Amino acid sequence: MAWQKVAVRVPATTANLGPGFDSLGVALRLHNTVTLRPGVHTHLPPMFSATAKTFFSAAKTKPFPFSVEITGDVPISRGLGSSVTVRLGILAGLNQLAECPLTPEQVLALVVEMEGHPDNAVPAFYGGFAACSASKFLNVPVSPQLKFIALIPDFMMETSAARKVLPKQVSLADAVSNLQHSSVITAAFCAKQYDALAGLFTDRLHQPYRAKLIPGFKEVLAAAEKKGALGGFLSGSGSTLMAITLKNAEAIRAAMLRVARKHLPAPEAHILTADNNGLQIKAS
Numbered sequence: 001m002a003w004q005k006v007a008v009r010v011p012a013t014t015a016n017l018g019p020g021f022d023s024l025g026v027a028l029r030l031h032n033t034v035t036l037r038p039g040v041h042t043h044l045p046p047m048f049s050a051t052a053k054t055f056f057s058a059a060k061t062k063p064f065p066f067s068v069e070i071t072g073d074v075p076i077s078r079g080l081g082s083s084v085t086v087r088l089g090i091l092a093g094l095n096q097l098a099e100c101p102l103t104p105e106q107v108l109a110l111v112v113e114m115e116g117h118p119d120n121a122v123p124a125f126y127g128g129f130a131a132c133s134a135s136k137f138l139n140v141p142v143s144p145q146l147k148f149i150a151l152i153p154d155f156m157m158e159t160s161a162a163r164k165v166l167p168k169q170v171s172l173a174d175a176v177s178n179l180q181h182s183s184v185i186t187a188a189f190c191a192k193q194y195d196a197l198a199g200l201f202t203d204r205l206h207q208p209y210r211a212k213l214i215p216g217f218k219e220v221l222a223a224a225e226k227k228g229a230l231g232g233f234l235s236g237s238g239s240t241l242m243a244i245t246l247k248n249a250e251a252i253r254a255a256m257l258r259v260a261r262k263h264l265p266a267p268e269a270h271i272l273t274a275d276n277n278g279l280q281i282k283a284s
Helices: 046-059 082-097 104-115 121-126 159-164 172-191 207-213 217-226 249-260
Strands: 006-015 024-038 066-072 129-132 137-140 147-152 231-234 241-245 268-272 280-283
Touching: 006 082, 006 121, 024 082, 024 121, 024 147, 024 172, 024 268, 046 082, 046 104, 066 082, 082 104, 082 121, 082 280, 104 121, 121 129, 121 137, 129 172, 137 172, 147 249, 207 217, 207 231, 217 231, 217 241, 217 249, 241 249, 249 268
Parallel strands: none
Antiparallel strands: 006 024, 006 280, 024 066, 024 129, 129 137, 147 241, 147 268, 231 241
16 A cells, blocks of 8 residues: 555535525635545544545545544534544545545535535635535635634534424425525625624524523524624534624624633634635645
8 A cells, every 4th residue: 555644634514604504614724634544443433434434435446544633623523524624634534545436526425425514615615605405515815804703612513412402394485585695695794894794693594493402592593693603603513603794803803702601511722714724634
């Protein structure tokens, strides 16, 4: 085998952006690195094993033993795409070790299939802002002037559990409202007219139901807007709350943290910018 190890760096993501349920996402400058070493027999956790099985089946490659080491700063089950960093890191790493039987597009398609939706996978792979459907996507870089303030509580939120609280049907008015807001969000990112994002993160499909799972949801985001944020939303399925701003990032971070401490266990708040590079592979 040509490589002794492969290190795959994958950015965190914030998905949905309020109304863009399962369709909008942004890669963030917060990363995990997945390092694979071939020829090492180790017991792999279920997600790792399932991802490897998917790769070997799709690549029509004879399975080989390998080890996995994950380092980085993306917290687990906080709505920041941690599962994508793992799955994408393993798939891309195995593809490199196997001398690339799959194209990059095929690797991405496998991640989307395993995740069940593209809004985390596409920006993690390509970087920047992404608008996605089941079969197509558009991605554009995001200016470092736009800041993302991530309020991360000290509790996990499994995506499967967060989806259970969602209604089976929604009204036409609610669907239209989300379509209108997510369409203008997409246009604003593509045109880099970030001021136009103000007031667009209102959602009627998932946040009103998931908000009940996160104490202080409304209060934390209201505090961000009061200090000048363009708006805020639940990152992915949570538990992270995200605010976006062009100004006063530190004041917004402090305000969100101050309010969050009244409602949530041991919260942290970080000022981030978009990652426009996406997946990075280093083989040696």
